[in-house]
Amino acid sequence: MMQGLIQWLQSIPNWQPYGEPKYFAWLLAFLIPIVVAMFFGRRLKIYQSLVSLGFIVVMYTGASYHQLFALVAYVVWQTIIVFAYHAYRKEHDTFPVFAGAVFLAILPLIFVKVTPAINDGNNSLLGFLGISYLTFRSVAMIMEMRDGVLKEIKLSTFLRFMLFMPTISSGPIDRYRRFEEDYDNVPDREEYLNLIEKAVWYLMLGFFYKYVLAYFFGTILLVPLKAQALAIGGFLNWPTIGVMYAYGFDLFFDFAGYSMFAVAISYLMGIKIPMNFNQPFKSPNIKDFWNRWHISLSFWFRDFVFMRIVFVLVKNKIFKNRNVTSSVAYILNMLIMGFWHGEYWYYIAYGLLHGLAMVVNDAWIRKKKKVNKERRLAGKGPLPSNKWTKALGIVVTFQFVMITFLLFSGFLDQLWFHNIK
Amino acid sequence: MLKRLALIFGPVIAALALVLVVLFIGPLDKHKHNLPLEEQAAVSLSPTVFRQSYLKNMALSDEDHRFVPFFGSSEWNRMDAFHPAVLARAYHRNYQPFLLGQKGAEALTQYFGMQQIMKNMHHKQAVFFVSPQWFTKADQQSAAFQFYFSKDQALAFLQNQTGTYADRYAAKRLLATYPNVPYADLIQKVADGNKLSATDLNYIRFNTTVHRNEDAFFSRINVGDNLKKRVIPKVKELPQPYNAERLDAKAVQLGQAQTRNNRFGILDNFFTNRIGSSFPSLRNAQAHFNYTQSAEYSDFQLDLTQLAKTHTNVIFVIPPVNSKWAKYTGLNENMYQASVRKIKYQLTSQGFKNIVDLSRRGNEPYFMEDTIHLGWRGWLAFDQGVAPFLEHKQPAPMYHLNNHFISHDWNNFDPINNDVNTFK
Numbered sequence: 001m002m003q004g005l006i007q008w009l010q011s012i013p014n015w016q017p018y019g020e021p022k023y024f025a026w027l028l029a030f031l032i033p034i035v036v037a038m039f040f041g042r043r044l045k046i047y048q049s050l051v052s053l054g055f056i057v058v059m060y061t062g063a064s065y066h067q068l069f070a071l072v073a074y075v076v077w078q079t080i081i082v083f084a085y086h087a088y089r090k091e092h093d094t095f096p097v098f099a100g101a102v103f104l105a106i107l108p109l110i111f112v113k114v115t116p117a118i119n120d121g122n123n124s125l126l127g128f129l130g131i132s133y134l135t136f137r138s139v140a141m142i143m144e145m146r147d148g149v150l151k152e153i154k155l156s157t158f159l160r161f162m163l164f165m166p167t168i169s170s171g172p173i174d175r176y177r178r179f180e181e182d183y184d185n186v187p188d189r190e191e192y193l194n195l196i197e198k199a200v201w202y203l204m205l206g207f208f209y210k211y212v213l214a215y216f217f218g219t220i221l222l223v224p225l226k227a228q229a230l231a232i233g234g235f236l237n238w239p240t241i242g243v244m245y246a247y248g249f250d251l252f253f254d255f256a257g258y259s260m261f262a263v264a265i266s267y268l269m270g271i272k273i274p275m276n277f278n279q280p281f282k283s284p285n286i287k288d289f290w291n292r293w294h295i296s297l298s299f300w301f302r303d304f305v306f307m308r309i310v311f312v313l314v315k316n317k318i319f320k321n322r323n324v325t326s327s328v329a330y331i332l333n334m335l336i337m338g339f340w341h342g343e344y345w346y347y348i349a350y351g352l353l354h355g356l357a358m359v360v361n362d363a364w365i366r367k368k369k370k371v372n373k374e375r376r377l378a379g380k381g382p383l384p385s386n387k388w389t390k391a392l393g394i395v396v397t398f399q400f401v402m403i404t405f406l407l408f409s410g411f412l413d414q415l416w417f418h419n420i421k
Numbered sequence: 422m423l424k425r426l427a428l429i430f431g432p433v434i435a436a437l438a439l440v441l442v443v444l445f446i447g448p449l450d451k452h453k454h455n456l457p458l459e460e461q462a463a464v465s466l467s468p469t470v471f472r473q474s475y476l477k478n479m480a481l482s483d484e485d486h487r488f489v490p491f492f493g494s495s496e497w498n499r500m501d502a503f504h505p506a507v508l509a510r511a512y513h514r515n516y517q518p519f520l521l522g523q524k525g526a527e528a529l530t531q532y533f534g535m536q537q538i539m540k541n542m543h544h545k546q547a548v549f550f551v552s553p554q555w556f557t558k559a560d561q562q563s564a565a566f567q568f569y570f571s572k573d574q575a576l577a578f579l580q581n582q583t584g585t586y587a588d589r590y591a592a593k594r595l596l597a598t599y600p601n602v603p604y605a606d607l608i609q610k611v612a613d614g615n616k617l618s619a620t621d622l623n624y625i626r627f628n629t630t631v632h633r634n635e636d637a638f639f640s641r642i643n644v645g646d647n648l649k650k651r652v653i654p655k656v657k658e659l660p661q662p663y664n665a666e667r668l669d670a671k672a673v674q675l676g677q678a679q680t681r682n683n684r685f686g687i688l689d690n691f692f693t694n695r696i697g698s699s700f701p702s703l704r705n706a707q708a709h710f711n712y713t714q715s716a717e718y719s720d721f722q723l724d725l726t727q728l729a730k731t732h733t734n735v736i737f738v739i740p741p742v743n744s745k746w747a748k749y750t751g752l753n754e755n756m757y758q759a760s761v762r763k764i765k766y767q768l769t770s771q772g773f774k775n776i777v778d779l780s781r782r783g784n785e786p787y788f789m790e791d792t793i794h795l796g797w798r799g800w801l802a803f804d805q806g807v808a809p810f811l812e813h814k815q816p817a818p819m820y821h822l823n824n825h826f827i828s829h830d831w832n833n834f835d836p837i838n839n840d841v842n843t844f845k
Contacts, residue, residue, distance in 0.1 A: 196429055197429045200433055
């Protein structure tokens with residue numbers, strides 16, 4: 001019977017989320033009843049769950065059918081941990097149990113991320129597309145339960161939240177309480193029309209981003225540039241600079257385009273999933289960049305990593321100076337994000353560089369305040385702060401981000417250490 | 422409320438409708454002939470022209486200008502002054518070659534390409550340049566095949582096939598060489614010997630319409646500039662009027678001037694750039710090469726089946742290898758001649774009698790441009806064999822196909838130790 005199931009799964013074509021025009025055609029066709037019902041103030045819970053399930057299954061069919069088993073096992077594992085901790089937390093609240101629950105929740109992800117590094121680049125059997133994003137959701141729940149802000153959870157809502165189809169593969173990362181509120185309430189007609197309007201706009205803009213711009217940068221520009229750069233070789237060359245910008249724009253338009261699809265489909269389902277990007281290349285400084293780039297991830301790290309590190313450092317009075325505290329927390333926070341991307345030197349270096357940039361950014365702001373205070377006492381005006389200084393900030397931030405993206409792309413690893421000419 | 426809905430969905434619906442209309446109707450000039458574009462496409466050798474059908478069909482269906490399909494592979498890219506495209510142009514022949522072939526293209530690619538131009542091959546002529554190098558033991562063509570394959574080829578094949586033995590074999594080979602091929606489920610049906618349903622055929626027709634219209638929109642965008650850069654300038658180098666002796670002298674003169682840095686008669690920049698530092702390691706490197714047993718023989722039979730189906734009168738050209746170079750690399754001449762015997766037997770025994778066999782002329786000076794490709798006098802020899810065939814009316818051929826040429830028996834038949842004439 002198991003054999004039959006596997007064969008059946010292998011025989012179904014594999015459809016990656018938002019991968020091709022056909023996917024949109026089918027998905028939107030299946031969404032019509034949901035949209036019509038919601039327009040008339042009803043949520044078709046069972047139908048929506050079935051459609052979601054169907055589209056989740058086809059993500060893991062064909063050659064990657066084993067991922068479906070990994071997903072099922074993973075969801076069972078997370079359900080046990082979250083509900084066990086929930087039961088425990090009603091009566092007690094101790095740090096070791098909390099830490100143990102968080103550890104167990106991220107354990108599968110750790111396995112998946114470490115396996116390629118120690119096993120010759122082979123992927124773990126526990127892995128499946130989207131495991132990181134599911135882990136973010138469950139870990140956030142455990143932490144909010146510990147904080148006491150998340151008190152009641154329902155199994156059905158939990159499963160819908162964890163397996164919310166539009167965002168299952170790559171986010172945006174939602175929060176349980178926000179999701180539950182949207183899910184239990186149907187938006188009124190005026191609000192739903194606004195959502196539909198935005199959904200249409202995001203779908204169209206997403207097409208432009210992902211299938212026009214990302215294709216241009218990622219395929220037409222990037223592929224020949226990489227070949228040229230590798231042919232020249234050495235430490236650095238002009239085509240590598242081209243690779244840097246082409247990759248940076250490809251990364252943005254591809255991921256932002258995908259995020260727009262995810263948000264649009266969520267909106268059609270009446271779920272106001274958070275936005276992931278907000279014109280990141282306009283950021284005048286690195287901190288602002290992280291408020292505009294992969295927002296749901298950086299806010300997740302802010303709330304569940306950075307704040308916790310600061311809290312622990314302050315509570316245990318590790319450093320006297322609060323600037324040192326925040327600097328250490330920034331670096332740890334970004335390093336963890338680097339490790340999360342994968343256990344390769346360039347991801348970790350990417351995290352470290354961004355952590356350092358946050359520290360430098362803070363130091364510069366303090367320095368500027370101090371200088372301005374001295375200048376005021378000396379009867380002089382403050383340092384210039386106008387559109388030119390802002391433009392300078394944008395240029396510097398953009399260049400820094402692009403350099404770190406080049407690192408992030410892994411291309412330097414290939415150029416320096418694996419360039420077979 | 423309705424107004425709001427109309428404002429939201431109106432533009433999307435209008436855009437969708439517009440796209441559909443455009444895709445269904447296609448460009449308004451899609452049935453028009455455009456001679457400059459046809460001439461450009463004929464020598465462009467771009468992957469798009471080779472993969473898609475629009476430009477091929479436009480040229481081959483032109484009643485005022487006769488384009489003849491030249492099937493082959495990388496040799497078409499050796500565009501010196503004596504290349505067939507240059508000669509046809511310089512001496513105002515009543516035909517122009519439409520070059521169909523690129524590096525790595527082999528019989529299977531040609532088979533699916535022929536599907537696209539089937540209706541323009543009926544009772545017409547063609548040239549087929551068949552290289553023994555295609556007939557390698559291991560199937561090495563997967564990547565190149567996939568690169569040159571297009572949805573349009575799959576659709577044309579699905580429409581043309583009638584479930585014959587060759588059709589089923591072609592479907593199987595297609596699935597084996599390109600497992601994720603578009604329309605794999607329908608091709609599987611053909612491979613299994615199942616008939617396509619009416620729904621399948623409607624689906625195929627629908628997709629063909631849309632696909633051909635897209636092709637008509639986009640194929641003409643980047644046809645390359647081979648005509649302007651590599652053909653027309655060389656036309657001016659040739660003596661006028663046509664004179665075989667003066668042409669030969671010119672070929673010797675140009676060949677001499679361009680082969681100074683090596684003792685193999687190989688074009689200088691080919692020797693420097695393509696052989697270069699790997700030269701020492703190539704000594705005897707080809708001693709184990711074997712073209713006598715290969716799945717390619719069955720693929721080649723598919724081409725012959727298709728040519729017979731369209732009653733195309735086709736002339737085959739079999740090239741030599743550069744003898745001096747073959748000696749250096751250890752390529753076995755006996756083996757090479759045995760593969761030529763096998764190919765020729767497959768042709769002649771089925772009524773394909775027009776063969777220009779150049780395979781023993783690799784030792785003539787300035788015959789080969791590099792290691793395996795014709796150049797200068799080689800092209801002239803090609804022309805002397807092919808041009809009369811194309812210029813003058815030929816008797817209709819009588820083909821009698823033998824399906825046994827699609828078999829392991831034939832693929833594995835050893836022509837070195839066996840007389841090919843014994844194969845039935």
